[in-house]
Every structure is written in structure tokens, then in C-alpha cells.
Amino acid sequence: xxxxxxxxxxxxxxxxxxxxxxxxxxxxxxxxxxxxxxxxxxxxxxxxxxxxxxxxxxxxxxxxxxxxxxxxxxxxxxxxxxxxxxxxxxxxxxxxxxxxxxxxxxxxxxxxxxxxxxxxxxxxxxxxxxxxxxxxxxxxxxxxxxxxxxxxxxxxxxxxxxxxxxxxxxxx
Amino acid sequence: xxxxxxxxxxxxxxxxxxxxxxxxxxxxxxxxxxxxxxxxxxxxxxxxxxxxxxxxxxxxxxxxxxxxxxxxxxxxxxxxxxxxxxxxxxxxxxxxxxxxxxxxxxxxxxxxxxxxxxxxxxxxxxxxxxxxxxxxxxxxxxxxx
Numbered sequence: 001x002x003x004x005x006x007x008x009x010x011x012x013x014x015x016x017x018x019x020x021x022x023x024x025x026x027x028x029x030x031x032x033x034x035x036x037x038x039x040x041x042x043x044x045x046x047x048x049x050x051x052x053x054x055x056x057x058x059x060x061x062x063x064x065x066x067x068x069x070x071x072x073x074x075x076x077x078x079x080x081x082x083x084x085x086x087x088x089x090x091x092x093x094x095x096x097x098x099x100x101x102x103x104x105x106x107x108x109x110x111x112x113x114x115x116x117x118x119x120x121x122x123x124x125x126x127x128x129x130x131x132x133x134x135x136x137x138x139x140x141x142x143x144x145x146x147x148x149x150x151x152x153x154x155x156x157x158x159x160x161x162x163x164x165x166x167x168x169x170x171x172x
Numbered sequence: 173x174x175x176x177x178x179x180x181x182x183x184x185x186x187x188x189x190x191x192x193x194x195x196x197x198x199x200x201x202x203x204x205x206x207x208x209x210x211x212x213x214x215x216x217x218x219x220x221x222x223x224x225x226x227x228x229x230x231x232x233x234x235x236x237x238x239x240x241x242x243x244x245x246x247x248x249x250x251x252x253x254x255x256x257x258x259x260x261x262x263x264x265x266x267x268x269x270x271x272x273x274x275x276x277x278x279x280x281x282x283x284x285x286x287x288x289x290x291x292x293x294x295x296x297x298x299x300x301x302x303x304x305x306x307x308x309x310x311x312x313x314x315x316x317x
Contacts, residue, residue: 103205104185107206107209107213108178108213115173115265118264119257
């Protein structure tokens, strides 16, 4: 009996040991499965004595976190660069508009000169007093002399100078 | 002319140049830019003509950050004639720079038509909305004629 009972006891103990190990393995596997499903950020600190598996999981999780952060950084960087691009585009547009306005303004003095010349051609007086005196003189000459005598402009200027000195008081 | 024309934002005048460049689809040559600028300045002169007259009609005080032209010492009612001279300047510039162009008559028509339409609008503005009383019943062709 003793010989028979000995191996039976050993086999029972061995069975119990195998069951216990199997339970432990099942528990560990289920925990590992749950850890893999659980988001890294919400995971509790690892207390299980499986450094290799835990470290690989945490490494994977940290890689995910790093990737997420990198994406965030990349996104923010791309946003910043897009803002910078927009700003530089706006600055370019403003600079271009300012340059265009400057070029446009540079045309004005030429047109202004043309318009002033046109007005001068229409005998607009530089000095209205002088212009009025000349008109008075010319009218007096026209009424007092024949048309043939008015051909020489130099003589007319001379007569005007004499007339101006003689009749200065009339123009005041 | 210098008092009233080149001191605004010049958006109208510059937009003529920009529009011409867009329609051409390429950067403008120097001569093209100059001609487009002349047209742009004609638009600015037209605007200055309207503004000088409008300021008198509305008894405005300031325009473009400075006193209205008719309020400048020694100007007064002469501003009416000055506005006409600004208008005449447009047609002089068109004659000098575009007389030999095929589009000359179209440009003349365009400026004359724009002037007429603006004057009609100004009339409607004046008769329908005096400063103290806005009466939209006056806003009719019958009243205008």
C-alpha cells in the first residue's frame, strides 16, 4: 500500500502543481491580454514580476505615446509653418501692393505736367494781375491803331513797357 | 488737381492696372504698365471730380483727411469750375495717350456713360435723402425728370 500510495500522492501533488501553474499562466496571459487592450495612458504602474513582457508592452506603449506626441508636434509644427507661410504670403502681397502703388504714383507727375502744359496752352495766366494789364494794353492798342501796325511783336513789347511805366497808376 | 487727386487710397486706379495684368495673364511691359496707369489715373480724376462736386452739394467738411477743396481759403464756389476742369483733364489724357488706339471711342463712351450714371445716382441721392429728412417716395424717375 505504501509503495502504491506513495506514487499516487506524488501524482496528486504533481497534478495540483500543474493546475496551479496552469492557473498562474492563465492569469498572467489574461493580464497581458488586458494590458495590451488597455490604453497606455490609463494603465496602472506595472507590479507584475515579468520584466521582459512588461518592458516590451510598456516600450510599445511608450512608442505609441511618442508617436502620438510626434504627430502632435508635427501637426503643431505644420500649423506653425502654415501660419508662417500665410504670414509670409501676406507680407509678400503687401509688399507687392506697396510696390505697385509706388509705381502707379510715379506716373502721376508726368500726367500732371501734361495737364499743366495743356492749361498753359489755353493761355491761362501765371500771374492774373500781369495778364490783366496786358489785356488792357492790347485792347487800347487795338482800338487806337491799325491792324497792320501790330505785326512786330518786339515793337509791341516795347510799347507795352512804355505804356506800363506811363500808366502804372491805372493798374493799382 | 494735386490737392484732390493723388491723396486717396488709389484703389480704383491701381485696380485698373491689376485687372489689365490679370486679363493679359502675364507681367506687363513698361509701356503697357504706363498706359494702364494713365487709365487708372483717369479713373482717379473722375473720382476726384465727383468728390469735389459732391462735397459742395453735401456741405461736407473734410475729405481724405484734409479740408474739402471748396473750404480752402480763396476757393469757395470756384471749386465748381475746378471740378469741371478735373473732368476735362480725363478727356485730355485720353486724347493724348489713346487717340491712336482702337479702343479710344470705347473708352470715351465708358467714361461718359459712367459720368451720366453717377450723376443720376447723385441726383437721386440729393432729392431722396436730404440730411434732415429721408423720403424714399421721392425716389422715382418721374420726380427726377
